[in-house]
Amino acid sequence: AEGGGDAKRRRADFSVGDRGVFFTTTTPGGAGNARRDLVRLLEEALGQEDTPAGGATGSAATSSPPGGGTTPAGDNGSAQAAAAGQEASAGARMEAELKQLKTTKPTFVLCSHEVAKGTGFLKFAGEAASRIPTEVVVRLLEAQRAEFQATRMAPSSRLLCRVLPVDYTCKPFLDDFRKLAEAVLPQHVGPEAEPTVWALEFRARNTTTLKKEAVLAIIDDIVAKGRHSVNLSDPKKCILVEVNPLFCGLSILPHWASLKKYNLHALTTTEEGKKATPPGMKPMMGAKAPSLPVEPAAALVAAPGAAP
Known part of the structure; x- marks a missing residue:
């Protein structure tokens, strides 16, 4: 009975067609805290997108009269009053904009239960529903990389590992994936698409309803020979297929190699840090170098229940 209730809750907060971010963690029990870190980082990335590009508000209030002259003494009082009015107006506009940002804050909904131990899926909802996850995640990862390179400080989240955008979803079955792939992939790797270099990153977690070989065969039929x-190590476009009992996710990811396979932990860790396990982190799946979960080459299937 309890398992049936869990399944109903999962269906209630996810529908085919939803999109968002699938994430893995550096420790099996870190999904809850990692989710909070990810929500904060996503909100920061969206905030960077929404911030005006430039221009000083109310600059006219302090500018000199044409010709660089001074304001006549008789008009000094009226000029000061006008400047004060403009400053008050600018302040009111800024306050209204801040209030609007607070009331229209993007919403990220966590699916009720982990797909696999140490993982989670944040659905884009509310104001975030109109955003494309891949664009948001690329902005997030690039910002985190730039900050780390500038400061060499510890990463903003020690728990987040893979941050994988999911732009399209379908049921985790072969026919459903075929329909989705035929609708999405031709514009990227079809006969009319600009010549490119691609790779497949396939992950199946706690399900066998969709196999790597079958997925690759469908994609191979679409790719223009x-x-x-x-190029498995440095593709221009990485076709991500993320499969679990809840959904099959599909995305076309840029900068696969330069963003360390969308591994935030790898992106914000020094070479020295990669050689030792950070305090408090335990090896996962018997790995010898657990501080930086290493992903196999593209198209490798994860063992059921594996997090990274």
Whole structure:
């Protein structure tokens, strides 16, 4: 009975067609805290997108009259009053904008239960529903990398590992994936698409309803032969297929190599830090170098229940 209730809750907070971010953690029990870190980072990334590009508000209030002259003494009082009025107006506008940002804050909904131990899925809802997860995550990762390179400080989240955007979803079955792939992939790797270099990153977690070989065969039928090439280590476009009992996710990811396979932990860790396990972190899945979960080459299937 309890398991049935869990399944109903999962269905209630997820529907086919939803999109968001699938994440993994550096420790099996870190999904809850990692979720909070991820929500904060996503909100920061969206905030960077919404911030006006430039221009000083109310600059006219302090500018000199045409010709660089001074204000006549007789008009000094009226000029000061006008300047004060403009400053008050600018302040009111800023306050209204801040209030609007607070009331229209993007919403990220966590699916009720972990798909696999140490993982989670944040659905884009509310104001965030209109955003494309891949664009938001790329902005997030690039900002975190730039901050780390500038400060060499510890990462803003020691728990987040893979931050994988999911732009499209379908049921985790072969026919459903075929329909989705035929709708999405031709514009990227079809006969009319610009020649590119691609790779497949396939992950199946706690499910066997969709196999790597079948997924690769469907994609191979779509890819225009002789027009596009394959590079597993540094593709221009990485086709991400994330499969679990709840959904099959599909995304076309840029900068796969430079963003360390969308591994936030790898992106914000020094070479020295990669050689030792951070305090409090335990090896996962018997790995010898647990501080930086290493992903296999593209198209490798994870063992059921594996987090990274």
